[in-house]
Amino acid sequence: MENGNVMERQNEELRRINAELDRFVYSASHDLRAPLMSVKGLLNMIKLDAEKKNTDLYLALIEKSVGRLDNFITDIIQYSRNTRTDVEDKEIDVATLLQESLETLRFMEGAEHVRSTHYMDIRAPFYSDPSRLLMVFNNIISNAVRYRNSARQDSFLDVNISVDSARARISFTDNGIGIPAEYQEAIFDMFFRVSGEGQGSGLGLYIVKDAVTRLHGTVNVQSVPGKGTTFMVEIPNQLGQARLQA
Numbered sequence: 613m614e615n616g617n618v619m620e621r622q623n624e625e626l627r628r629i630n631a632e633l634d635r636f637v638y639s640a641s642h643d644l645r646a647p648l649m650s651v652k653g654l655l656n657m658i659k660l661d662a663e664k665k666n667t668d669l670y671l672a673l674i675e676k677s678v679g680r681l682d683n684f685i686t687d688i689i690q691y692s693r694n695t696r697t698d699v700e701d702k703e704i705d706v707a708t709l710l711q712e713s714l715e716t717l718r719f720m721e722g723a724e725h726v727r728s729t730h731y732m733d734i735r736a737p738f739y740s741d742p743s744r745l746l747m748v749f750n751n752i753i754s755n756a757v758r759y760r761n762s763a764r765q766d767s768f769l770d771v772n773i774s775v776d777s778a779r780a781r782i783s784f785t786d787n788g789i790g791i792p793a794e795y796q797e798a799i800f801d802m803f804f805r806v807s808g809e810g811q812g813s814g815l816g817l818y819i820v821k822d823a824v825t826r827l828h829g830t831v832n833v834q835s836v837p838g839k840g841t842t843f844m845v846e847i848p849n850q851l852g853q854a855r856l857q858a
Contacts, residue, residue, distance in 0.1 A: 644684060647677040679721070687815040690747050694823050699741045701850040706773050706780065707732055709742060713749035723757050726767045726786075733774040739850040740780070744823040748782075748831075751816040752843050756786040761838070775849065779829075782845040790837035799833065820845075 654670045654677070661667065710730060717723055753769065760767040764787060772783045791799060798804050800821035803814035820843075824831045829847035 644681065647681040647684075650674075650677040684815075687819065690751075690819050691815055694744060694747060694819055694826070697743070699744070699826055701739045701853065702742055704738050704740055704742045704745060706734065706738055706745075706775065706782075709746055710749060710771060710773070713746060713753055716750065717754055717757065720754060720757050722760060726757050726760055726769055728753075728769045728771065730771040730773065736775060736777040736849065737851055738775045738780050739853070740827055740847055744827055745847070747823050748820050748845060751820045752784045752845075755816060756784065756788060756841075759786075759788045759841075761787060761789050761840075777849060777851055779849050780845075780847045782847075783842055784845075785840065785842040787840040790839055790841055791833065791835040792837050793835075796833055796835060800831070 651674050654674050658664075658667055658670050661670070707730075714728060753771075756769040766787075768787055770783075770785045772781075772785070774781045795804075800817050802818045804818070821831055824845055824847065827847045829845060831846075832844045833841060834844070835841035
């Protein structure tokens with residue numbers, strides 16, 4: 613009887629994974645084709661514009677579509693890496709990792725308008741998976757840039773990190789456009805966008821949630837539309853395990 617229950621659970625998990633894969637392939641195919649079709653249409657407009665008066669405008673729109681495509685492919689690579697690679701615990705210099713993320717994203721459109729500050733309280737060495745933690749940093753920070761409030765003159769992102777021998781607590785607080793209360797539970801779902809006009813792939817926060825889960829941690833959000841958003845991440849410190857293996 614017990615073997616039958618185990619097999620049923622395994623079958624149910626397989627059905628869930630297959631359904632998720634089908635949804636991923638369908639949604640990803642659609643979102644990859646959309647910017648490509650836009651580029652094809654704009655190239656055709658350039659060909660039809662005999663006097664070439666609007667070429668610069670068309671090229672700017674093509675550049676925007678190519679950027680969307682590049683961002684989406686980057687998210688797919690992160691998704692694949694997160695789901696297919698084993699968790700590898702190493703000592704992490706969280707200050708250096710945060711700086712790496714900020715440097716990677718500083719050429720992102722709009723990044724120059726977001727002032728970033730950070731506070732560190734490091735009381736113990738921190739052991740976890742650096743590649744997954746970097747995914748968390750990159751996706752949450754890029755969201756703060758992407759969904760900044762353009763009506764504000766001073767957009768900011770405050771990153772607060774505290775580490776002790778048990779865990780790392782990381783909060784990201786921005787003063788962006790915020791997330792309506794009715795959507796806050798759904799933002800970590802695969803391909804969820806608050807609206808059809810969403811700027812992102814809909815994978816970023818799903819990757820954050822999945823990466824944190826694989827690290828046996830938690831991620832929560834507090835947000836007020838028009839005022840800003842705080843993401844709170846807590847990840848266990850594998851320091852004790854590292855000492856056992858030393």
